[in-house]
Amino acid sequence: MHDASFLSLNPDLILSSVESIGYIPTGRCVALNSVENRVFDIEIEGGERIIVKFYRPNRWTKLQIQEEHDFLYELKEADIPVLAPILDRQGNSLHESQGLTFAIWPLRTGRIIEELSESDLPQLGRLIGRLHLVGKSKKTKYRSFLTVPDYAEKALDLILAGGWISNAHLTDRYKKAAYFAFDRFETVLKTKQIPFHRIHGDCHKGNLIRSEEGFSILDFDDFLEGPVVQDFWMLLPFGERRSESERELFFEGYREFSEFSLGWLDLIEPLRAIRYVYYASWIAKRWEDPSFQNLFPHFGTDEYWSKETMDLESMAKGFQRESEEESPIAKTSEKEEELSNKDFFWDWEN
Template sequence: MEPGETEFYNRLGIDSVLSAVEDAGHSVSGHCLALNSLENRVYDVGLEEGGHLIVKFYRPGRWTLQQISEEHSFLLELARAEIPVIAPMALEGGATIREILGMYYALWPAQRGRLVEELDEISLPILGRLVARIHNIGASVGAKNRLELTVRNFGEDPLRFLLEKEFLPKPLRKRYEDAARKVFLSFSENSRDVPFHRIHGDCHKGNLIRTEEGFCFIDFDDFVTGPAVQDFWMLLPFGDSRADYERELFLAGYREFREFSDRWFSLVEPLRGLRFIHYSAWIAKRWEDPSFPNAFPHFGTEEYWERETTDLERLAFGLYVEETNVQERNSASESEELTNKDFFWDLN
C-alpha cells in the first residue's frame, strides 16, 4: 500500500463514499453509516429512490484485482446454485468491481438478518447440508489466484514477519518458534492426501446470519483453497461428549451431500495453531492503521505474548502427544470448552 493510499484509506470520508456509489450508477440520499469492519471499510448507504445498499472498500495492497474477482465469481456461482449467500451487485457492463484512488470497491444488497448465537439440534444438520453444498461448488473448479491454506502461507510467512519485525519479545522467541515448528510439522503430516478445494475460509458464527429464509453465510473476503475441516472447527464445538454429539448431527447433514472422512479431524489442532500465528501477524501488519491499536490495546504487551506463547506450546504439546500415541494430556488444556472467543481477540 502506497503512503498516499494508506492515508486516504484510513481517512475515507462520507463524501468520498457517496461519490463512489454515485459513480457506480446510484443516486444517494445522503445517509451513510460506517459498519463494524477492521480489515475493509464498509458502509450502509441510503438511496434517493428509497432503500439502501452496502458499499465495501477493499484494503489497498491486500488482494489483487484477480483475487477479488475470484471471490465474486465464487459467490455468484453459489448464488446461481441457490445457496444462500450475499453476492455482489452487477455494475455497468456486468462488472462487480470499481476503483477509486487506488482502492477497489463493490456494492452489495443490504440483507436483513440476525447473528447466530447458538446452534440447536434442528439447526446443525441443516447447516451441515449448507456447508456441504458450498463445498460441492467449491470443488467443481479451482481457484487460480487465491491463497492456498498451506504452512508457508499461514504459518511460516507470518512467523517470519513477527520475528523479522521484532514483535516477539526476545525471551519468548525460541519458545514461540519451537512450538510453531511442531504445529507446522503436524499440519504437513496430517494434510497428506486430504483434498483441498475452495472453501469459505473464515467460517465462524460471526459470518453466519439467520434471515427469514434460513441461514446465510456472509463475508467470503478470506476464502481460500483448503481442507473442508477448516470450515468446521471454528463453527462447531470440540472437547466433550456433548460437542461430539453436536458434531455428528452436523456431519449427518453434511454427508447427505458430500463425503467427509473422520480422519480429516486430525487437522483441527494444527489449523488452530496456524490461526494463532496468522492472527497475531495480521494485527502486527495492520498496526499503523489507527483502528487497530484502538481495537487491540493489549497487543504487543508482555502479557499478550506470554499468553500466546503458552497457548501455542500447550497446543504443540498436545500434537506431540497424539503423534506418539500417549493418552495423558495436560488436564488444564483439556477441561476448557473451545468457543469462537478462543480464536478472535476482538470477541473477548
C-alpha cells in the same frame, strides 16, 4: 503500507464513489462494524439501501478479489444463500475511486447467530456441504492456499522479521512451538491424504445470519483453497460436553452433499495453532491503522507474547499426546477441556 485515503475515508468520498457508478444517494451513510475493510450502509434515491465495501489496499489484488466475486456468483447460481456483489450495466462487480477498490452489495437483514441448537446442526451441515460441493468443481487461480509455506510460514516470518517479540528467549520458544504445529499439520495432511479445494476460510458464527428462509453465510474475504476442516472447527463444539453427538448431527447433513472422513478432524488442533500465528501477523501488518491499536491495545506487549507462546506450547504438548493415541479427536482430552472456540477470536463478543 496503508493508503491514507483508506484510513481517512469521509462521507464525501464515499458518496461520490457511489455516484460515479450511477447511484443517487440521499446522503444517509452509516458505517458498519468492519475492521479489515471499510463498509457502509447507503440509502439511495427511492429509499432503497445498499452496502458499499471499500477493500483494504495491498491485501488482495484485483484479480484475487474478482475470483472471490466469481466464486460467490457460482454459489448463488447453485441456490446457496450467500451475498454476491451487484453487477453494473457493463457486468462489472469491481469499481475504483481515487485509487480505492470498492464493490456494491445488496442489504441482507437477519439475526446474528449466538448459539446453535441441535436442530440447527443438520441444516448448517447441508449448507456447508453444498458450499464445498461447488468449491470442489474447480481450482483457484489467484487466491492463496492454506499450506505451511503459503499461509503459516509467511505469517510467522512477518512476526519474526518485524521484531514484534522483543525477548530473544521468548522468540525462540514461540518459533519452536509454531513450527511444531506446522509440522503436525503437514504430517496429518500427508498421512490422512486430506484433499484441498475452495472453502470459505473464516467460517464462524459471526459470519452467519438467520432469516425466515434459514441460514445465510457472509463475508468470503478470506476465501482460499484449503482443507474442509477449516470451515468446521470454528463452528462446531470441540472439547465441550455432548460435542461428539452434536458434531454427528452436523455431519449427517454435511454428508448428504460432500464426502468427509472423521480422520480429517486430526487437523483441528494444528489449525487452531496456525490461527494463533496468522492472527498475530494480521494485527502486526495493520498496526499503523489506528482502529487496530484501539481494538488490540495489549498487542505486542511482553504479557501478550508470553501468553501466546504458552498457549502454543500447550498445544504442542497436546500434539505429542495425540501421536501416542489411536483416535485423539474421538475422545475428550484434558487439553480440549481447557480450550474452546472462544479462545481463538479477538472479536468473539462482537
